[in-house]
Amino acid sequence: MIKIKSSEITSKAEYLSRRDFLKTAGIVTAGAALLAACGTDEVPAAPPTQSLPTDQKTAPLSEELTPEDSVLNYNNYYEFTTDKERVAGLAKDFKSSPWTVEVSGLVNNPKTYGIEDFLGSFTIEERIYRMRCVEAWSMVIPWNGFTLASLLNEVEPTSDAKFVRFETLADPDQMPGLVNKLYPWPYQEGLRLDEAMNDLTILSTGLYGETLANQNGAPIRLVVPWKYGFKSIKSIIKIELTAEQPSNFWQDIAPNEYGFYANVNPAVDHPRWSQATERRIGELKRRETLYLNGYADEVAHLYEGLDPNKLY
Amino acid sequence: MNTKKWEFTPLQIAAHLGSLIPAILIGWDISTGNFGIDPIRDFTFRTGKAALVLLLLSLACTPLNTLFKFKQVLKLRRPFGLYSFFYASVHFAIFIGLDYAFKWNLIQDALLxxxxxxxxxATGLILLALTITSTIGWQRRLKKNWKKLHKLTYVxxxxxxxxxxxxxxxxxxxPWYFAAILLVLFILRLPTIKKALSSLRKRNLQRASH
Structure with missing residues (x-):
């Protein structure tokens, strides 16, 4: 099975230039058709649309993108509802602007960023990642975002910082799901600092080239593609560097079922269901789940010496 | 030979039609190509829920009769139970045939x-046993044991x-809403509760007739 390379990275500029290229190609093709219609022999050879100029690091896409409509309408966002297909409607009027993210804790330069600061000062890239939910379904999503490392480098974690803790907004006026008091709101997540600094880890502000929709975690969310989806925390208001391992939402609820690492691993089943396979949204046949969601080459080294069976 | 004429009360007709609604809706969605985002999960879920609702409806008939002396509903226990088995079978077939495409090694991992x-x-196997023995023939054959066997509906x-x-x-x-309903249905069957309810009803009837 061919993997999507983690480094399937396209810079925003290239992403746009690709689009320009497509446009141009379209015009050329249209022109060619016109010329052909006029019976002219000298038809300029239209570039084949199959071989788009790609980043050298980019492998040809072997797995199809999940349709945008599915990405927008199949969401786990319990602050709104536990019903995946109702999140989009309930999040419709969510106010994701103005928005600030407080970056604090064990850093030399604590700072509160406005969402526009991120867009101004960090390079927005496109990253096509698999998203594997702990519920055994998956998608392939073209995210737009920037590396978490680039943000962390700016705030400079101190030598005591070992972990990063993230927190989601919890606003009962906007989020009807918060009435369920069985959950330990606000949603929080955590990463080890080296996981956070890994090049695969991004903060996303968009997908499919559009600004992030509310139901997908607007205006800014984490994407950690080798971990189960619940690690990729949405609508972040706080990023805190800590010395101690922070707790996370699902581990707080069911420590016997969800851990801190939540690394995708087909060999380690959820206590109640199998993780060996997944249903890719838009496909009928089940796929076999890949170790670290197919990103072992990039991140397996982070877990050397640790028992992968315990990194659930 | 069954010489009884087929006679359906409006209540029975309504029960049959109501029980078929989930199947009709699913059939409609399939025929119009309205598969949703995760169709296998969707159809698995809908058939499972229909089976559960009908099972609880089947269990609700006896308590309804206890509460309101509404004898007609007792005739609905069997059709509700049979429809429940029907949806449970489709539910199982989707799981094995569509979701896991008859891949036995995966099914072993996912199911067993x-x-x-x-x-x-286990639920499905109980429903299967109850469906097979739901006929009058089996009722006669099993005599007293039939009632015992069909108490498995609660299990x-x-x-x-x-x-x-x-x-x-x-x-x-x-699922906890369903658990709560099941619990209420259980409680209504406890002999002491049953007695209290029927004496309460009698008293009300007497008062009404005075």
């Missing part, structure tokens, strides 16, 4: 080693709710 799935399978209801609880993430409340 996971408690939520095992409990679901099936309990297992079905547990199946649902074990497959959702913690804090998802939907």
């Amino acid at each position: 080693e996971k408690r939520y799935a095992l409990v679901g399978l 099936a209801g309990l297992l079905a709710v547990v199946h649902y609880i074990w497959l959702v993430k913690q804090g998802v409340l939907d």
Whole structure:
């Protein structure tokens, strides 16, 4: 099975230039058709649309993108509802602007960023990642975002910082799901600092080239593609560097079922269901789940010496 | 020979039509190509829920009669139970045939080693036994034991709710609503509660006739 390379990275500029290229190609093709219609022999050879100029690091896409409509309408966002297909409607009027993210804790330069600061000062890239939910379904999503490392480098974690803790907004006026008091709101997540600094880890502000929709975690969310989806925390208001391992939402609820690492691993089943396979949204046949969601080459080294069976 | 004429009360007709609604809706969605985002999950879920609702309806008939002396509903126990088995069968067929495409090694991993799935399978087997023995012939053959056997409907209801609880993430409340309904139906069957209810009803009737 061919993997999507983690480094399937396209810079925003290239992403746009690709689009320009497509446009141009379209015009050329249209022109060619016109010329052909006029019976002219000298038809300029239209570039084949199959071989788009790609980043050298980019492998040809072997797995199809999940349709945008599915990405927008199949969401786990319990602050709104536990019903995946109702999140989009309930999040419709969510106010994701103005928005600030407080970056604090064990850093030399604590700072509160406005969402526009991120867009101004960090390079927005496109990253096509698999998203594997702990519920055994998956998608392939073209995210737009920037590396978490680039943000962390700016705030400079101190030598005591070992972990990063993230927190989601919890606003009962906007989020009807918060009435369920069985959950330990606000949603929080955590990463080890080296996981956070890994090049695969991004903060996303968009997908499919559009600004992030509310139901997908607007205006800014984490994407950690080798971990189960619940690690990729949405609508972040706080990023805190800590010395101690922070707790996370699902581990707080069911420590016997969800851990801190939540690394995708087909060999380690959820206590109640199998993780060996997944249903890719838009496909009928089940796929076999890949170790670290197919990103072992990039991140397996982070877990050397640790028992992968315990990194659930 | 069954010489009884086929006579349906409006209530029975309504019960049959109502029981068919989920199937009609699913058939409609399939024929119009309205498959949703995760069709296998969707159809699995809808057939499972229909089976559970009908099972609980079947269990609700006797308490309804106890409460309101509404004898007609007793005739609905069997059709509700049979429809429940029908939806449970489709539910199982989707799981094995569509979701896991008859890949036995995967099915073994997903079905036989996971408690939520095992409990679901047990529910289905009970419903199968109850369906086979639902005929008048079996009723006669088993005599007193038939009633005992068909008390397993309650076990099936309990297992079905547990199946649902074990497959959702913690804090998802939907299966607990079904658990609450099941509990109420249980309580209404306790002999002491039953007695209290019927004496209460008699007293009300007497008062009404005065």
